[in-house]
Amino acid sequence: MPLTSTFAALADPTRLAIVTRLSRGEATMGELAAPHRITLPAMTKHVGVLVDAGMVKRRKVGRTVVCSLRPESLSEVQAWLGDLTAYWNTTIDRLEDLLANPEES
């Protein structure tokens, strides 16, 4: 299930901060690591998880690695959330109908 791996990728505070940061624009590994008290190997792993989940792209520029977000990866989450809320919104609608016209059904 690709959706669960997306959620797994977002389940870590460092990784959540990374995608929030990348939503503001590209950044190198070093720039991503700086604000967190974390070593580069750890950051390499975190970004690796995000790449494997299809949420981040890496491209090499000289000796630096520039990371950017793949926004499409979140549309799946949005769609799932939409399906779910759609369901209970109709439930609430039906409930409101019943409260408004208790004579029916």
Add this chain to the structure above:
Amino acid sequence: MPLTSTFAALADPTRLAIVTRLSRGEATMGELAAPHRITLPAMTKHVGVLVDAGMVKRRKVGRTVVCSLRPESLSEVQAWLGDLTAYWNTTIDRLEDLLANPEES
């Protein structure tokens, strides 16, 4: 961070199926366990994770335990997703503006 624990709760396929199932209506532990090749102790753990993440409510009815979804728990996710997409939508808007009127800026 409560958002990361929400994502962590959704990062497991069984748990994702549980909340999808509960979005359709309440269910007992046994009903939740049935479709998955999983024992009741495992299901107790999974539902426990969802309860700790504030996504599910449990109430005892006789000797059964009825679980229901707390939809508010997902509004946080929706808000975060909204913030993120808002950012890159304005970026795309600005890009389109520049393409449309290259004389400006």
Add this chain to the structure above:
DNA sequence: CAATCACTTCACCAATTGGTGAAGTATCTG
């Protein structure tokens, strides 16, 4: 060419996670 910089890969560790079977606790049924 030597040193430095920006990473990545490797080997390892401690903590967490998802699973189990066995035993315990209420609640209902005959």
Add this chain to the structure above:
DNA sequence: CAGATACTTCACCAATTGGTGAAGTGATTG
């Protein structure tokens, strides 16, 4: 009251995860 039912708690296990320091790779700088 004696099962049976619907869980929960417990002790345990194997696999995964997030972290580290040390060593390796390739681009840049003096």
